[in-house]
Amino acid sequence: MSIIRTIANDLTAIRERRPLVHSITNYVVMNVTANATLCIGALPIMAHADEEVEELVVVAGALVLNIGTLEPVWVDAMELAGKRANELGIPVILDPVGAGTTKLRIESSKRLLQSLDISLVRGNLGEVASLAGVASEVRGVESISASANADEIAQQFASVYGCTVAITGPVDIISDGRRTATIANGDVMLSRVVGTGCMCDVVVAAFASVQPDPLTAAVGGLTAFGIAGELAAHISGERPGTFAAEFMNALYALDEEAIMARAKVSLAEA
Amino acid sequence: MSIIRTIANDLTAIRERRPLVHSITNYVVMNVTANATLCIGALPIMAHADEEVEELVVVAGALVLNIGTLEPVWVDAMELAGKRANELGIPVILDPVGAGTTKLRIESSKRLLQSLDISLVRGNLGEVASLAGVASEVRGVESISASANADEIAQQFASVYGCTVAITGPVDIISDGRRTATIANGDVMLSRVVGTGCMCDVVVAAFASVQPDPLTAAVGGLTAFGIAGELAAHISGERPGTFAAEFMNALYALDEEAIMARAKVSLAEA
Amino acid sequence: MSIIRTIANDLTAIRERRPLVHSITNYVVMNVTANATLCIGALPIMAHADEEVEELVVVAGALVLNIGTLEPVWVDAMELAGKRANELGIPVILDPVGAGTTKLRIESSKRLLQSLDISLVRGNLGEVASLAGVASEVRGVESISASANADEIAQQFASVYGCTVAITGPVDIISDGRRTATIANGDVMLSRVVGTGCMCDVVVAAFASVQPDPLTAAVGGLTAFGIAGELAAHISGERPGTFAAEFMNALYALDEEAIMARAKVSLAEA
Numbered sequence: 001m002s003i004i005r006t007i008a009n010d011l012t013a014i015r016e017r018r019p020l021v022h023s024i025t026n027y028v029v030m031n032v033t034a035n036a037t038l039c040i041g042a043l044p045i046m047a048h049a050d051e052e053v054e055e056l057v058v059v060a061g062a063l064v065l066n067i068g069t070l071e072p073v074w075v076d077a078m079e080l081a082g083k084r085a086n087e088l089g090i091p092v093i094l095d096p097v098g099a100g101t102t103k104l105r106i107e108s109s110k111r112l113l114q115s116l117d118i119s120l121v122r123g124n125l126g127e128v129a130s131l132a133g134v135a136s137e138v139r140g141v142e143s144i145s146a147s148a149n150a151d152e153i154a155q156q157f158a159s160v161y162g163c164t165v166a167i168t169g170p171v172d173i174i175s176d177g178r179r180t181a182t183i184a185n186g187d188v189m190l191s192r193v194v195g196t197g198c199m200c201d202v203v204v205a206a207f208a209s210v211q212p213d214p215l216t217a218a219v220g221g222l223t224a225f226g227i228a229g230e231l232a233a234h235i236s237g238e239r240p241g242t243f244a245a246e247f248m249n250a251l252y253a254l255d256e257e258a259i260m261a262r263a264k265v266s267l268a269e270a
Numbered sequence: 271m272s273i274i275r276t277i278a279n280d281l282t283a284i285r286e287r288r289p290l291v292h293s294i295t296n297y298v299v300m301n302v303t304a305n306a307t308l309c310i311g312a313l314p315i316m317a318h319a320d321e322e323v324e325e326l327v328v329v330a331g332a333l334v335l336n337i338g339t340l341e342p343v344w345v346d347a348m349e350l351a352g353k354r355a356n357e358l359g360i361p362v363i364l365d366p367v368g369a370g371t372t373k374l375r376i377e378s379s380k381r382l383l384q385s386l387d388i389s390l391v392r393g394n395l396g397e398v399a400s401l402a403g404v405a406s407e408v409r410g411v412e413s414i415s416a417s418a419n420a421d422e423i424a425q426q427f428a429s430v431y432g433c434t435v436a437i438t439g440p441v442d443i444i445s446d447g448r449r450t451a452t453i454a455n456g457d458v459m460l461s462r463v464v465g466t467g468c469m470c471d472v473v474v475a476a477f478a479s480v481q482p483d484p485l486t487a488a489v490g491g492l493t494a495f496g497i498a499g500e501l502a503a504h505i506s507g508e509r510p511g512t513f514a515a516e517f518m519n520a521l522y523a524l525d526e527e528a529i530m531a532r533a534k535v536s537l538a539e540a
Numbered sequence: 541m542s543i544i545r546t547i548a549n550d551l552t553a554i555r556e557r558r559p560l561v562h563s564i565t566n567y568v569v570m571n572v573t574a575n576a577t578l579c580i581g582a583l584p585i586m587a588h589a590d591e592e593v594e595e596l597v598v599v600a601g602a603l604v605l606n607i608g609t610l611e612p613v614w615v616d617a618m619e620l621a622g623k624r625a626n627e628l629g630i631p632v633i634l635d636p637v638g639a640g641t642t643k644l645r646i647e648s649s650k651r652l653l654q655s656l657d658i659s660l661v662r663g664n665l666g667e668v669a670s671l672a673g674v675a676s677e678v679r680g681v682e683s684i685s686a687s688a689n690a691d692e693i694a695q696q697f698a699s700v701y702g703c704t705v706a707i708t709g710p711v712d713i714i715s716d717g718r719r720t721a722t723i724a725n726g727d728v729m730l731s732r733v734v735g736t737g738c739m740c741d742v743v744v745a746a747f748a749s750v751q752p753d754p755l756t757a758a759v760g761g762l763t764a765f766g767i768a769g770e771l772a773a774h775i776s777g778e779r780p781g782t783f784a785a786e787f788m789n790a791l792y793a794l795d796e797e798a799i800m801a802r803a804k805v806s807l808a809e810a
Contacts, residue, residue: 012703027567027570027586028570028571028574028586029571031571032571054618064577068586069570069586069587069588070587070592071588071589071592072589079733098587101595101596101599102587102591102592102596103591103592103595104589104591104592104593104595105592155703158610192578193573193575193794194571194578194584195571195574204749238792239785239788239789239793240575240578240579240786240788240789240792240793241575241579241786241787241788241789241792242785242789243784244575244785244788245785246739
């Protein structure tokens with residue numbers, strides 16, 4: 001079965017099983033990522049208190065850890081939830097927002113990567129480069145450039161940390177060290193709305209809750225995401241407020257047919 | 271005067287008096303519930319610091335306590351604000367989000383129910399069933415099923431806690447132990463957007479700030495809410511991003527005529 | 541060069557330089573202010589942890605401090621970030637949300653005004669009047685009336701605190717003690733959506749990061765903001781949900797031509 005056929009099937013599986021996606025994420029995006037979770041067909045739950053995260057994650061299909069508006073106490077909760085998820089075989093997605101900009105962010109990301117068995121790291125080029133130890137320029141939460149190409153950085157990251165990584169950008173690169181996939185879906189309007197990267201996280205998490213192979217789950221989530229972006233931009237044009245609403249509409253309406261017709265995925269083995 | 275006529279009058283009273291609704295609520299919905307408060311004609315205020323909640327609540331027409339992204343320190347603030355509201359006769363609405371999923375949530379809900387004089391609890395079937403001590407299945411923040419019907423659960427809850435309760439769902443059930451109302455307004459699209467339950471809380475709170483009878487206030491808020499949902503869905507169809515915006519438009523445009531023409535309320539005394 | 545020509549040039553400078561605007565702001569508006577930052581052409585970063593704010597603010601073009609959902613620990617972070625910004629000559633914008641309603645808010649605002657070199661305070665009439673020591677009526681976060689007119693209050697504030705102040709309302713008043721500007725742009729729909737005041741803060745901050753004169757930056761941001769409101773309301777009419785999306789569209793599409801054609805600014809020297 002082709003990977004695109006698998007993605008289409010996984011989308012249907014999400015809509016049938018309605019997995020819970022537990023997010024411990026940042027304040028800026030909580031509402032939009034919860035809506036994206038719902039639109040792709042999963043159920044969002046946002047909870048971050050030390051006192052309950054281990055109890056809640058038990059029913060989740062996937063766990064998202066996103067350090068966007070980081071506080072050390074939240075990292076403690078992420079670690080508690082992540083350890084419990086690991087015991088139960090629930091996939092854990094880490095978004096190291098802004099890694100490379102401050103010590104707190106790089107250390108928190110590394111702490112989570114070392115203490116947990118992370119299924120997938122999703123970030124921009126600068127964030128992933130920083131964690132992989134490659135020189136790069138990060139500006140706030142925006143990645144500017146890096147001294148190596150994205151392919152190499154992804155492969156180096158995967159080999160250093162032993163987990164799958166997705167670098168999102170105009171072309172998304174996903175590597176598990178052995179296989180590398182690229183996705184050419186998406187639209188520049190996705191960079192005109194806040195929190196689209198964080199919405200990727202939850203869409204990928206929804207796929208990971210029905211698809212055991214992390215690379216296939218990441219490819220699925222990012223392809224679905226990119227196609228929804230294309231369809232939304234087709235309606236909105238260069239109007240970011242309209243695009244934000246149309247993106248939710250497109251994610252909700254996405255079906256196997258759109259995946260099969262529009263996916264631009266290539267997969268190579270090292 | 272019929273209850274529907276009263277609801278229509280109360281809507282006009284909200285728009286004339288512009289009561290303040292003080293919410294101590296969860297991060298996910300703060301923006302949308304503040305907008306819903308404004309659209310129904312009240313003024314939102316969101317503040318949760320121990321140091322100021324007692325001072326702020328004094329000017330409020332109603333207080334909303336919502337435990338969606340719960341932390342114990344927020345429950346302390348809820349208790350402080352609630353006690354002050356009780357002293358002043360300001361109605362307090364409690365939304366026990368996710369009660370039944372974790373110990374923290376059930377204990378926090380019970381603590382607030384025991385230490386405060388709550389006017390109204392609004393929740394889904396699973397949340398209310400859990401607090402009423404009825405076996406039920408809750409999945410994250412979504413209610414799945416319960417071993418008794420909603421009517422019985424509502425009545426049991428009202429008799430256990432001595433306060434009015436509203437169980438929202440396809441048909442809303444409101445009971446104060448003596449009277450039971452049902453509301454058949456609403457649209458399935460309300461379940462396709464995050465935070466609609468929490469938006470109910472603030473709309474009900476706006477009604478409670480002009481209507482002393484908690485059951486009538488709850489019926490008013492939920493009827494207004496449901497009708498706005500119907501009108502919005504009529505425009506948006508199955509597009510959740512569009513629905514979210516149209517819902518605010520509909521709530522803002524809602525008038526006595528729409529209430530009188532569309533309300534599907536029935537009221538029975540035990 | 542006329543101030544309107546300068547505003548138009550500054551807008552283009554923002555789009556070319558893409559300055560980072562670091563916001564330490566309230567939960568209710570984080571998403572919409574981040575989107576407004578992006579739409580005006582700057583890059584948003586939201587971070588509030590004591591452990592990293594001094595490190596992050598270094599790369600910012602401007603820093604926004606907004607006390608909307610205040611906690612004392614956040615004020616500590618604001619002070620740390622603000623002191624570092626002052627050392628580096630990065631402009632600091634303070635929004636004293638709800639000053640006048642509680643002791644915590646008035647004291648926190650004064651603490652920041654005393655410990656930091658604030659470039660601009662932006663608030664409504666009641667908030668600024670409270671801080672200036674003028675009797676006023678504030679209702680929650682809404683300003684009702686004051687015992688002096690806005691011009692006098694703005695001038696008194698500027699002379700007491702030695703910083704530029706912008707009082708926003710139907711007509712905006714900006715004073716640095718020596719010069720007073722008024723802006724007659726805007727639309728009543730801006731008061732029908734939550735967080736528009738806070739969105740002003742970040743738009744003004746974007747202007748401040750390319751324009752060293754605080755009064756000119758404030759006039760630029762508020763004029764751009766008001767014009768975007770007019771253009772959005774022209775499309776949305778009295779539909780607040782639609783207006784919110786159209787406002788982002790308008791802010792994104794704003795250009796020098798619209799500024800030159802629509803700005804209603806007057807400037808007087810004392």
